[in-house]
Amino acid sequence: MQITEKAQAEEIIRRSGTDIDKCMQCGKCTAACPAGYKMDIQPHRVVWELINGHVDVLQKSVTPWKCFSCFTCAARCPRGVSPAALIESVRLSVIRQQGENGIAAEEIPEYIDEKMPQQAIVAAFRKYNK
Amino acid sequence: MIYNYYPGCTLSTKAKQLDLYAKQAGKVLGFELKELADWQCCGAVYPQAEDEIATKLSSVRSLAAAAALDGKLVTLCSACHHVLKRVNDDMANDSEVRDKANAYLELETPYQGETQVIHYLELLRDQVGFDKIAEKVVNPLKDRKIGAYYGCMLLRPAGIMQFDDPENPTILEDFLRALGAIPVSFDMRNECCGGYMAIKDKAAAKGMVSDILASARNKGVEELITACPLCNYNMDVNASASEHLPIHYFTELLAEALGVKGVGEN
Numbered sequence: 001m002q003i004t005e006k007a008q009a010e011e012i013i014r015r016s017g018t019d020i021d022k023c024m025q026c027g028k029c030t031a032a033c034p035a036g037y038k039m040d041i042q043p044h045r046v047v048w049e050l051i052n053g054h055v056d057v058l059q060k061s062v063t064p065w066k067c068f069s070c071f072t073c074a075a076r077c078p079r080g081v082s083p084a085a086l087i088e089s090v091r092l093s094v095i096r097q098q099g100e101n102g103i104a105a106e107e108i109p110e111y112i113d114e115k116m117p118q119q120a121i122v123a124a125f126r127k128y129n130k
Numbered sequence: 131m132i133y134n135y136y137p138g139c140t141l142s143t144k145a146k147q148l149d150l151y152a153k154q155a156g157k158v159l160g161f162e163l164k165e166l167a168d169w170q171c172c173g174a175v176y177p178q179a180e181d182e183i184a185t186k187l188s189s190v191r192s193l194a195a196a197a198a199l200d201g202k203l204v205t206l207c208s209a210c211h212h213v214l215k216r217v218n219d220d221m222a223n224d225s226e227v228r229d230k231a232n233a234y235l236e237l238e239t240p241y242q243g244e245t246q247v248i249h250y251l252e253l254l255r256d257q258v259g260f261d262k263i264a265e266k267v268v269n270p271l272k273d274r275k276i277g278a279y280y281g282c283m284l285l286r287p288a289g290i291m292q293f294d295d296p297e298n299p300t301i302l303e304d305f306l307r308a309l310g311a312i313p314v315s316f317d318m319r320n321e322c323c324g325g326y327m328a329i330k331d332k333a334a335a336k337g338m339v340s341d342i343l344a345s346a347r348n349k350g351v352e353e354l355i356t357a358c359p360l361c362n363y364n365m366d367v368n369a370s371a372s373e374h375l376p377i378h379y380f381t382e383l384l385a386e387a388l389g390v391k392g393v394g395e396n
């Protein structure tokens with residue numbers, strides 16, 4: 001059975017644990033986001049797309065891969081919404097599908113140098129892979 | 131006083147100084163860090179999704195092990211502290227995570243978030259006291275203009291981390307003052323360094339580092355301190371030659387001021 005896009009959006013929102021209906025689209029999250037300039041869909045717009053049941057556009061965007069997970073968006077939100085949790089939930093909807101991991105173990109050697117802490121490698125796997 | 135201590139994956143290898151100097155300083159200040167037996171990697175990133183259970187289990191094991199001892203667990207690495215503290219909050223307040231984690235782990239005593247996760251800085255501030263530390267300083271860091279770089283993991287989300295004011299933190303500046311240094315506050319001290327992008331998007335990390343270092347230099351910062359191995363790496367390796375500032379783990383300066391840096395090292 002094909003899951004509708006709207007049902008998928010509801011699942012992404014539920015899984016994020018954030019109360020998306022509180023969002024008033026003020027854009028403070030986007031103003032605070034240090035990775036926003038790298039994103040094709042800005043944090044406040046991620047919330048808007050999900051409210052409107054749009055998932056495909058988010059899954060195809062670079063935004064889920066550009067979030068730093070610094071939680072500044074949630075810290076600055078006047079309504080207690082966490083765009084970071086929503087973006088992570090969207091990313092999970094991608095990487096939980098077979099063959100959709102964001103990073104391959106074979107790639108790692110080309111990214112690392114002698115000083116790089118293990119923490120960075122562990123974090124990359126946790127963020128981008130299932 | 132002996133504290134159970136969670137070193138994490140990086141402090142035994144790439145961030146040995148953070149660990150070593152914390153232990154040396156502890157001896158002077160009257161406490162010992164005792165490594166928790168059989169600790170497992172925290173995973174480095176807190177899994178935010180509500181249905182992520184398996185990725186939280188390794189943290190729960192360490193938290194439950196500490197609960198069976200004296201109920202306190204001291205951390206040093208910002209990321210470990212962040213992950214352990216947030217998973218602990220889930221175990222205390224999220225019945226779904228708690229029930230599923232306990233069902234999976236089949237612990238002798240179900241774990242319900244009883245352990246107190248204490249960052250080493252909190253230990254210094256709340257258990258030892260910065261005033262007591264100041265009394266024990268033998269090499270004051272006189273005339274050194276030091277910027278405290280907080281990063282993300284210790285501060286946010288403030289409701290759970292309860293570490294300091296997330297927008298205007300002062301704990302590291304108070305710490306520096308106790309060591310006799312001149313703390314220099316700068317705008318971007320609580321902004322993200324982009325460390326998690328150090329692997330996949332080095333350009334993004336470099337951009338963040340450049341902004342933070344410019345903000346620090348504008349205020350006259352001559353050296354930086356951090357509690358995070360990834361921030362330390364990123365600020366060091368991804369800084370341009372013209373912007374680079376020396377960056378130390380906060381424990382290194384503590385050991386230096388207490389006169390034990392280099393003592394007993396091999």
